[in-house]
Amino acid sequence: MRKFIIDTDTASDDVIAIITALREPSIEVLALTVVAGNVGLEQSIQNALTAIKVADTYQPAVYGGMSKPLFRNLFTAADVHGEDGLGNMFLPKSNIPIESEHAMDALIRLIEEHPYEIELITLGPLTNIAMAALKAPETMNKLKSITLMAGTGLGPGNTTETAEFNVYVDAEALSIVLGLDVPKLFVGWDVIEKRAFITEDDLAYLENSDSPIAKFAVRCTKSLHDFCKGLGLNGFELADPTAMICAIWPEVMTNCIEAHATVETKKEENYGQIFLDQESATPNSTTCIDLDGELLKTYLFNTLLMKENK
Known part of the structure; x- marks a missing residue:
């Protein structure tokens, strides 16, 4: 059985991605490590616990991590996902316990316990992962892979x-x-925008189903849906489930490129821009640039409708 750790800044699309992993029989989610991003750390932890409850399969350990970026103030997406990250549902606080160990230390320990076996899936800012890499680089190099x-x-x-x-x-x-x-x-915004757009018809299909998970997925993305309506879109992109599905079922990816990736950290005008060099440097990453959108939706909807993916 494949072993995952999911690092998440849990908002609505993260929750759907986590549910997808927890409901896949070939995957064992060893832990959820939580970081601030879409929402603050405490809310992100609560939303991770909500994902576990809704998935209704098993309870991986949940570890709280970094509450702010390494050098900058936290920038959140409450305007996109709602103040609570889940479409302003404001659910009661979960009674599922969280671990006292810091996410950074949990990552290091679990990788040492399962060297070259763990596939790390990152759904948020990379702060937890960077801290672990700074503390124990040799251990972090014992990951099997990282999907970002x-x-x-x-x-x-x-x-x-x-x-x-x-x-x-x-x-x-x-x-x-x-x-x-x-x-x-890397599963980036271009392929998500192009192939992972959830339409009004898709939402009606899920809402009219008998699946409580599907209905929850529609409800928790209400703020995201409303935000995109304000941009003139009849639906929305589902970013984190796309990355998760690419990790679980790589056959959805139809075109990838290898390149040496670097990121801008100095110039504010293009801070966060990733550069992909395919010619002058040794590749350090793969980037998915196209995927089968219909197959992606099939896997996602089967999960939400509690059907078996084959």
Whole structure:
């Protein structure tokens, strides 16, 4: 069985991604490590616990991590996901316990316990991962792989013209993670925007189903839906579930490129921009630049409708 650790700044799309992993029988989620990003750390922890409850499978350990970026003030996305990150549902506080160990230390310990077995899936800013890499670089190099919902791929950003949200929150953290000698897969905003758009018809299909998980997915993304309506869109992109599905079912990816990735951390005008050099440097990452959107939705909807993916 494959072993995952999911690092998350848990808002609505993170929750759907976590549910997808927890409901996949071939995956064992060893832990959720939580970081501030979409919302503050405490709310992000509560939303991670909500994901576990809604998935209704098993309870991986949950570890709280970094409450702010390495060098900058925290930049959140409450305007996109709601004040609580879940469409302003304001759910009661969960009674699922969290671990006292810091996420950074939990990452290091679990990787040492399972060397070269753990696939790390990052759904938020890379602050927890960078801190672990600074503290124990040799251990972090024992990861099997890292799949990152981060960057813009070959397109523009969603937070600035050049930067995607997770990278913009803490580009210095990504710069540190890029130094790890571990296979890294970027699933960026360009392919998400192009292939992972959830339409009004999709939402009606889920809402009219008999699945409480599907109905929850529609409800928790209400603020995201409303935000995108304000931009003139009839639906919204689901970023984190796309990265998760690429990690679980790589056959959805139809085109990837290898490149040496670097990130801008000095110039404010393009802070967080990722540069992909395919010619003059040794590749340190793979970037998905296209995928099968229909297959992606099939996997996602089967999960939310509690059907078996084959």
